[in-house]
Amino acid sequence: MWKLVKYLKNYKKEVILGPIFKLAEAVLELIAPLIMADIIDTGIKNADADYVLRMGGIMILIAAIGLVCALICQYFAAKASQGFGTDLRNEMFARISALSHAEIDAVGTPSLITRITNDVNQLQVAVAMLIRLVIRAPFLVIGATVMAVLIDWKMSLIFVAAAAGIAVILYQIMSRSVPFYKTIQKLLDRISLITRENLSGVRVIRAFSKQETEQERFEEGADDLKRASLRVGKISALLNPLTYLTVNIGIIAIIWFGGGAVNTGMLEQGEIVALVQYMTQILLALIVVANLIVIFTKASASGVRVNEILEMQAAVSDTGNREKHPQKTDAVPKIEFQNVSFSYGGDEMDLEDVSVKIMRGQTVGVIGGTGSGKTTFVNLIPRFYDAARGRVLVDGEDVRDYPLKQLRGQIGIVPQQAVLFSGTVRDNMRWRDREATDEEIWEALRTAQAYDFVKRSPEKLGMPILQGGKNLSGGQRQRLTIARALVGRPEILILDDSASALDFATDAALRKALREYGREITVLMVSQRAATLRNADKIIVLSDGRAVGIGTHEELFEANEVYREICLSQLSESEVKGK
Numbered sequence: 001m002w003k004l005v006k007y008l009k010n011y012k013k014e015v016i017l018g019p020i021f022k023l024a025e026a027v028l029e030l031i032a033p034l035i036m037a038d039i040i041d042t043g044i045k046n047a048d049a050d051y052v053l054r055m056g057g058i059m060i061l062i063a064a065i066g067l068v069c070a071l072i073c074q075y076f077a078a079k080a081s082q083g084f085g086t087d088l089r090n091e092m093f094a095r096i097s098a099l100s101h102a103e104i105d106a107v108g109t110p111s112l113i114t115r116i117t118n119d120v121n122q123l124q125v126a127v128a129m130l131i132r133l134v135i136r137a138p139f140l141v142i143g144a145t146v147m148a149v150l151i152d153w154k155m156s157l158i159f160v161a162a163a164a165g166i167a168v169i170l171y172q173i174m175s176r177s178v179p180f181y182k183t184i185q186k187l188l189d190r191i192s193l194i195t196r197e198n199l200s201g202v203r204v205i206r207a208f209s210k211q212e213t214e215q216e217r218f219e220e221g222a223d224d225l226k227r228a229s230l231r232v233g234k235i236s237a238l239l240n241p242l243t244y245l246t247v248n249i250g251i252i253a254i255i256w257f258g259g260g261a262v263n264t265g266m267l268e269q270g271e272i273v274a275l276v277q278y279m280t281q282i283l284l285a286l287i288v289v290a291n292l293i294v295i296f297t298k299a300s301a302s303g304v305r306v307n308e309i310l311e312m313q314a315a316v317s318d319t320g321n322r323e324k325h326p327q328k329t330d331a332v333p334k335i336e337f338q339n340v341s342f343s344y345g346g347d348e349m350d351l352e353d354v355s356v357k358i359m360r361g362q363t364v365g366v367i368g369g370t371g372s373g374k375t376t377f378v379n380l381i382p383r384f385y386d387a388a389r390g391r392v393l394v395d396g397e398d399v400r401d402y403p404l405k406q407l408r409g410q411i412g413i414v415p416q417q418a419v420l421f422s423g424t425v426r427d428n429m430r431w432r433d434r435e436a437t438d439e440e441i442w443e444a445l446r447t448a449q450a451y452d453f454v455k456r457s458p459e460k461l462g463m464p465i466l467q468g469g470k471n472l473s474g475g476q477r478q479r480l481t482i483a484r485a486l487v488g489r490p491e492i493l494i495l496d497d498s499a500s501a502l503d504f505a506t507d508a509a510l511r512k513a514l515r516e517y518g519r520e521i522t523v524l525m526v527s528q529r530a531a532t533l534r535n536a537d538k539i540i541v542l543s544d545g546r547a548v549g550i551g552t553h554e555e556l557f558e559a560n561e562v563y564r565e566i567c568l569s570q571l572s573e574s575e576v577k578g579k
């Protein structure tokens with residue numbers, strides 16, 4: 001948690017001045033019982049109304065000054081804690097954006113969300129408390145004890161005994177409850193995961209009538225959280241009664257022994273009242289200390305989770321990479337895989353020893369069964385992941401040597417899942433090229449077979465798109481994601497099973513339109529449909545992560561068992577042979 005202190009650097013003034021004002025308030029609080037004692041022992045004893053009123057006035061003044069000090073401290077605490085939270089969130093967001101897919105997969109999106117929201121909240125509360133109470137509470141405990149010693153050192157022994165008793169109670173309760181706070185944080189992560197899955201998958205859940213099962217899953221998660229919270233609650237609930245009991249025993253002892261001392265003239269009545277007030281102040285301060293321990297324990301669990309993100313090293317990084325100026329000649333393959341192997345972390349390689357050359361302007365198909373490694377293969381080109389062995393080259397340069405912006409800037413990607421963002425069609429189309437003109441956008445829409453439905457809409461390019469593209473059909477979404485990748489004319493276009501939601505005629509029209517780009521674009525087309533890839537210049541057949549065949553449709557159909565089987569399961573004999 002202390003590693004996060006650097007995020008307070010912009011709020012030094014608040015962090016220093018806040019506690020000073022709070023301390024001033026505490027000093028005034030410690031003076032008040034002495035004045036009270038004086039009122040009783042001098043003003044009331046001598047029936048001096050003037051004295052009582054004067055001293056009463058001073059007490060009101062002290063209370064008013066204390067209030068102002070408290071408000072100023074509160075202002076500083078709010079400013080520093082909110083500013084700290086904002087800076088920390090901005091930094092976390094930047095780090096999360098720089099993480100590669102591997103780390104995001106490992107932590108999980110819901111956990112990232114709870115870390116940047118709930119965990120930062122806990123830390124903000126801790127910062128506010130740090131400024132407001134961390135110095136004040138111990139100061140009051142020590143100060144009240146010292147004041148008691150000044151009044152009567154023998155009576156102050158009661159304070160020492162009560163404080164020791166409360167310290168033991170605090171330790172016993174905290175050591176039992178603190179470990180649960182970490183568990184509670186994890187359970188919150190789980191609830192967040194279930195909620196997120198349910199909200200994003202609500203249509204599927206309804207389609208499969210799985211509402212009840214999902215409700216049960218959520219209730220289970222909520223029950224676990226309730227159980228853990230109740231356990232902590234039951235332990236912590238003992239804190240207040242036990243502390244009150246100890247302090248009240250202390251007060252009884254003060255009155256008991258103090259009464260005797262008053263009778264023998266060793267102590268004044270007012271001094272007894274002051275001692276009781278100091279005892280109450282100690283009680284309140286110790287309860288604050290207990291709450292502070294809880295808040296700091298939660299914050300320390302949150303701090304660890306936040307630090308994990310801040311210290312995470314992105315597996316894919318481009319630190320130190322300078323812009324490349326490769327010779328873009330026909331002699332050098334546009335894309336080359338040299339003995340590439342990759343694993344997501346399991347025992348087996350998800351891609352094994354793949355070597356392939358893709359020349360400039362070629363259209364290359366990637367085919368294979370479900371889970372054969374097609375997406376993994378194309379994901380290595382824009383460096384969503386890095387190869388474990390071997391090299392991936394673009395224009396003869398290792399992809400790891402390019403700045404990510406330059407590498408990804410020349411690639412248009414259409415992912416398997418058509419994701420659009422809220423805004424207009426125009427906003428979405430300008431993701432690759434902010435400066436793209438309407439003409440360029442219309443051209444990309446035409447190639448992607450999205451021209452007609454956008455043109456028909458009254459707002460044209462201003463047509464609104466809801467979050468996730470929910471106001472569009474699956475096919476329309478997919479066409480827009482294809483158009484988005486084409487705007488700005490990428491040198492490499494990767495279509496990851498992107499035509500799957502298109503009918504055959506549209507799929508064919510898309511391929512025809514793409515051919516018109518000629519040699520300008522190198523196209524990688526992942527598909528499970530043999531018909532889609534039949535006319536490609538080259539087809540790569542993947543099976544269990546291995547490239548088991550590379551060649552044209554005719555060559556592969558002749559010589560490759562896996563490819564022939566795929567074709568025969570999908571195409572009629574005339575389709576297999578026909579062009």
Ligand SMILES: Nc1ncnc2c1ncn2[C@@H]1O[C@H](COP(=O)(O)OP(=O)(O)OP(=O)(O)O)[C@@H](O)[C@H]1O
Nearest residue numbers: 105344350368369370371372373374375376377528
């Ligand atoms: N993020 C991931 N984490 C761990 N394993 C993964 C991940 N993505 C894919 N895999 C595994 O890697 C293998 C190849 O997956 P990949 O997505 O490349 O297959 P695919 O050929 O594109 O399949 P499909 O046609 O079904 O999309 C599969 O066994 C899959 O379980």
